[in-house]
Amino acid sequence: MKGVSSLSGARLFTVSLLVTCATLAVAFRLFHIQIYQNKEYSQRANAEHLSEDVIPALRGVIRDRDGYPLAISTPGYDVVLDLNKSNGQTLSAEDLGTLSSVLKIEKTVLEARVKTNRSNVIFLAAAADYGAGQRITAAKLPGVKLVPTIKRDYPEGNIAATLLGFIGRDNVGLTGAEAAFQGEIGGIPGKLYFERDSLGDPIPMGYRKELSPTSGGDLTLTIDRFIQKVAEEELDKSIEKNRADGGTVIVMDPHSGEVLAMASKPSFSLEKLDILDQGNAELYRNRAITDLYEPGSTFKVFTIAAGLNEGLITHSTTYYDGGPINKYGITINTWNGAHYGTQDMTDLLVTSNNIGAVWVADKLGPDKFYNYVMRFGFKQPTNIGLSGEALGQVRTNKDPGWSPIDLAANSYGQGLNATPLQVVTAYSAIANGGVLMRPQIVKKIESDGITRETKPVEVARILDQKIIPELWAMMNESGERGSPPSKVAGFKIAGKTGTADIPSADGYTTGSTIGSFVGFIPYPDPKAVILVKIDNPRAAPWGSVVASPVFSAVSKRLLVHWKVQPTDLNSLAMDMTKRD
Amino acid sequence: MNIWAIRETKLVLISYRPVLILPAVALFLVLLFVVLLVETGYVTSVGYDIQRLDQTKQNWQRDIQLITAEIATASSLNGVERQAKERLKMTPAGSFIYVTLDHKSYDASTAATRGSVRNKIQTFPSSSAR
Numbered sequence: 001m002k003g004v005s006s007l008s009g010a011r012l013f014t015v016s017l018l019v020t021c022a023t024l025a026v027a028f029r030l031f032h033i034q035i036y037q038n039k040e041y042s043q044r045a046n047a048e049h050l051s052e053d054v055i056p057a058l059r060g061v062i063r064d065r066d067g068y069p070l071a072i073s074t075p076g077y078d079v080v081l082d083l084n085k086s087n088g089q090t091l092s093a094e095d096l097g098t099l100s101s102v103l104k105i106e107k108t109v110l111e112a113r114v115k116t117n118r119s120n121v122i123f124l125a126a127a128a129d130y131g132a133g134q135r136i137t138a139a140k141l142p143g144v145k146l147v148p149t150i151k152r153d154y155p156e157g158n159i160a161a162t163l164l165g166f167i168g169r170d171n172v173g174l175t176g177a178e179a180a181f182q183g184e185i186g187g188i189p190g191k192l193y194f195e196r197d198s199l200g201d202p203i204p205m206g207y208r209k210e211l212s213p214t215s216g217g218d219l220t221l222t223i224d225r226f227i228q229k230v231a232e233e234e235l236d237k238s239i240e241k242n243r244a245d246g247g248t249v250i251v252m253d254p255h256s257g258e259v260l261a262m263a264s265k266p267s268f269s270l271e272k273l274d275i276l277d278q279g280n281a282e283l284y285r286n287r288a289i290t291d292l293y294e295p296g297s298t299f300k301v302f303t304i305a306a307g308l309n310e311g312l313i314t315h316s317t318t319y320y321d322g323g324p325i326n327k328y329g330i331t332i333n334t335w336n337g338a339h340y341g342t343q344d345m346t347d348l349l350v351t352s353n354n355i356g357a358v359w360v361a362d363k364l365g366p367d368k369f370y371n372y373v374m375r376f377g378f379k380q381p382t383n384i385g386l387s388g389e390a391l392g393q394v395r396t397n398k399d400p401g402w403s404p405i406d407l408a409a410n411s412y413g414q415g416l417n418a419t420p421l422q423v424v425t426a427y428s429a430i431a432n433g434g435v436l437m438r439p440q441i442v443k444k445i446e447s448d449g450i451t452r453e454t455k456p457v458e459v460a461r462i463l464d465q466k467i468i469p470e471l472w473a474m475m476n477e478s479g480e481r482g483s484p485p486s487k488v489a490g491f492k493i494a495g496k497t498g499t500a501d502i503p504s505a506d507g508y509t510t511g512s513t514i515g516s517f518v519g520f521i522p523y524p525d526p527k528a529v530i531l532v533k534i535d536n537p538r539a540a541p542w543g544s545v546v547a548s549p550v551f552s553a554v555s556k557r558l559l560v561h562w563k564v565q566p567t568d569l570n571s572l573a574m575d576m577t578k579r580d
Numbered sequence: 581m582n583i584w585a586i587r588e589t590k591l592v593l594i595s596y597r598p599v600l601i602l603p604a605v606a607l608f609l610v611l612l613f614v615v616l617l618v619e620t621g622y623v624t625s626v627g628y629d630i631q632r633l634d635q636t637k638q639n640w641q642r643d644i645q646l647i648t649a650e651i652a653t654a655s656s657l658n659g660v661e662r663q664a665k666e667r668l669k670m671t672p673a674g675s676f677i678y679v680t681l682d683h684k685s686y687d688a689s690t691a692a693t694r695g696s697v698r699n700k701i702q703t704f705p706s707s708s709a710r
Contacts, residue, residue: 058645069652075642130646155652155659205624229657490678566678 050207051196056150056171057187060216062164062178064225065258065443069155071164071178071270076151077133078169079103079144081114081122084199086143095141102135103128126169127151154270159228161267162286163221163386163441168275175284177219177441180387184445187216217447222258222440222454226561227251231261234553235532239265242537242546248288248420249554250531254428254520256456257437259384260528262421264288289382289389292417293533296500296543297335297352298427298518299413301475304345305430306372307360308467315346315474319359328405332358335499349478349496354412361411366397369407375462376426377436378418384439392418413498424531427518430471431494431526434463469524476523486517486548488555489575490566494526495519495551497543502536512536515543521555522564530554 033041062071079099081091091099091114100107103125114122124144128136133146152167165176172186173179190213195206202208231249239247251261264287268280285291307313321340324333334353348356361369374380379394394416395402409415421439429436438457445452463471475494479486482497498516501508516533520526532547532554540546559566566572653659664670 068655069648072649072652074645074649130642153649153652155649155656157656157658225657560676572678 049195050193051200051202053192053194055190055192055210055213056148057189057213058215059150059152059167059171059187060185060218060447062185063218063220064156064228065220065222065260066224067220068225070160070221070225072153072155073150074153075130076127076149077130077136077146078123078149079125079128079133079136080147081124081143082145083120083122083143085145089142091141091143095139095144098139098141099124099136099144102132102139129153156225156229158267158270159225159232160223160262161270162264162284162288163223163262164270165284165286166270166273166275174275176286177221177386180385181219181442181445184447185216185219188214190214217445219445220443222253222260222443223262224260227558228261228263230554230557230561231263232265234550234557235263235265237553238532238534238546238550242534242539244537244546245535246287247534247550248291248531249533249550250288250420250424251554251558252424252428252439252529252531254431254437254526254529257425257428257439258443258456259421259439259441262286262288262441264291264420285388286386288420289384289386290419292390292392292419293514293516293535294415294417294500294503295413295423296498296514296516297354297413298423298496298498298516298543299416300349300352300357300411301430301471301478301496301518302372302376302426303357303360303364303369303411304349304474305463305467305471306364306369307345308471309372309434309463310364310368312363313345313360315470316344318342318344319348319356321353321355325355325358327358327408328403330405330408332408346474346477349474350481352478352482352497357412358408361407366402366404366407369411370394370396370398372462373410373416375436375460376429377459378416378422378426382419382421382425382439384421384441386441389421390419392416392422394418413500417503420531420533423516423518424529427520427531428529429462430468430475431520431529433465433468435459435461472524475519479519479523482544482548484544484548486519486544486552487571488521488552488559490568490572491521491555491559491564492523492568493519493521493551493555494523495530497548499541499543513541515541515546517543517547517551519551521559522567527562527564528555528558 059073061069061073063069096107096110096114099105100110103110105125110124113124117123127149128146129151136144136146150171154164161176163176165178165180166174167178168174171189173182178185191211193207193209194202195208197203231251235247235249238244246265248265249261249263250259252259266283268283274280304313308315319342321334321343323339324331326332332354334351334355338351339355340347340351340353343351343353343356345356345360347353348360364372373394373396379392379396381389381391394410395406397407406415425436425439428439436459438459440454440456442454444454472494475496476492479493479495486493486495486497495518498514498518500514500516502512502514503509514533514535515537516531518529518531520529530551532550534543534546534550537546654663
């Protein structure tokens with residue numbers, strides 16, 4: 001009996017041990033799941049019944065220098081068709097017609113979006129305005145859902161499109177100032193966590209936690225909306241009249257380096273933007289800072305300025321233009337084949353004589369010449385603060401592959417390239433008494449009650465103040481005695497025309513040029529430097545014919561806008577007589 | 581023994597029986613749940629009010645944004661030009677006439693009423709000058 005009892009005791013012990021072990025295993029597993037893996041399982045559980053939405057941050061306003069909004073954020077809606085919520089109904093032709101008229105999208109486009117999409121949630125339109133959203137809600141279209149978003153509006157229309165740029169559907173700036181200052185004006189999106197039902201909709205009294213978005217700061221640009229509009233209007237007129245491919249107009253305050261207008265064409269429509277259309281990609285870049293061109297004869301002013309500053313020439317220094325010259329096996333001629341014999345430096349600029357420019361560059365020598373080219377800011381960024389700025393190409397005598405023929409060609413603006421912004425900045429240094437200023441596009445940024453104002457930045461003194469009156473007088477002669485002269489009735493101007501061939505892989509393209517004019521108004525009290533560049537004009541190839549009239553037209557409207565007193569009453573009287 | 585006294589004794593005895601504690605606890609729990617219910621109702625109501633006020637605030641902010649955009653559009657160059665043309669029947673100035681005023685004969689009182697004339701020059705749109 002004792003043996004039996006001892007056997008059953010052992011069995012009982014074994015069973016107890018097994019049960020204990022099993023219990024411990026279960027307890028251990030429970031501990032592992034609930035304590036050790038708590039975070040992971042909590043996340044899985046939350047993912048099952050919690051959902052999160054991004055609350056878009058209100059993007060800051062972009063203003064012009066006087067505070068007028070150029071880009072502003074308003075509430076809008078992305079419009080989607082959610083087939084899960086349509087109770088089996090489909091959008092009828094009438095519904096699509098309603099959507100088409102409210103969203104201003106072709107009915108066929110909407111039909112295609114509905115039919116070609118295989119997902120249950122179909123994106124119909126991005127950033128519809130608030131009023132459109134209200135009308136869609138009132139129409140009670142089956143399955144059509146509005147997702148709140150931020151819409152970018154442009155009160156001034158399409159002006160400064162390439163400068164302002166645009167934002168993507170995620171509210172992030174993609175081009176222009178919108179991209180360059182994303183950190184300042186973008187804001188920080190918020191998040192909304194909520195308990196959802198089986199269809200993904202929030203449970204009315206369920207868990208809900210909101211992290212509020214932070215609004216972006218406001219950006220005030222240096223551009224003046226009126227001057228920008230004038231620049232664009234006159235540029236458009238010239239492009240149309242001269243059947244050109246495009247062009248650029250930049251207006252700069254030479255004393256502060258502030259850009260008052262920056263227009264480049266071709267451009268795009270901010271109001272009818274379709275970023276999904278790849279064909280538009282070419283239109284998005286701001287050609288004033290991204291595109292390089294040979295400045296041509298407008299560059300001669302820098303050659304003359306360097307010669308004057310070095311004391312090698314004065315306005316009356318003469319040289320002899322006896323016909324085409326041969327430099328290192330290359331023949332250099334004047335732009336029109338005319339030759340002038342003995343000519344002074346002023347007439348060199350007036351007649352835009354390549355041979356004279358080569359003569360001055362030879363007197364300077366490569367070291368001094370390229371020293372001035374670099375000091376004027378070529379081949380380096382202007383640091384304006386916009387993305388995509390090109391540096392320009394100048395092969396100096398320190399670079400491999402340089403030859404003396406480069407010096408000759410560079411003296412009249414060929415064989416090197418620069419952006420329109422670099423050229424206008426360098427001209428501004430001359431108009432500013434020889435001091436180069438950093439170009440500015442931002443006037444101030446206001447964020448969280450803090451205002452950061454941009455101060456003018458002096459980069460370097462390039463020219464001695466003493467030579468400035470002489471240089472300005474030569475530029476005045478050049479502008480007003482050119483062929484044809486650049487005139488603004490009632491005022492004197494100073495400037496230089498330029499006509500440059502367009503480089504290609506094997507030399508220069510034939511039959512296409514870039515015509516330009518750069519100068520300041522009024523002479524001798526510069527208030528603005530204006531660059532006009534017309535790309536591939538077909539009506540006439542010359543800068544004096546295609547770009548100079550734009551300079552005159554813009555100047556005239558600006559001087560009236562600024563209420564500047566006319567100083568040249570003779571030209572004013574002549575102009576009035578001509579009109580009568 | 582008085583019948584009432586017997587009843588009193590029974591009552592006392594009954595009141596000490598454990599079975600009477602249950603209704604008391606139940607009553608207490610009912611009261612507790614009622615208090616909790618009232619409190620939850622109050623909290624829910626406050627929560628709802630907060631949500632409603634939050635929504636009202638958002639609506640105001642949305643209206644401010646929409647009105648700001650409307651003002652911006654109205655004060656834009658195109659907006660001003662449209663108003664000038666349509667409401668005031670103005671036409672764009674085609675040319676300008678500069679008038680030099682004679683300072684000596686210029687009446688100071690006229691100057692005061694017409695505003696300062698800077699640098700002897702006034703500009704007039706050609707349409708109004710002619």
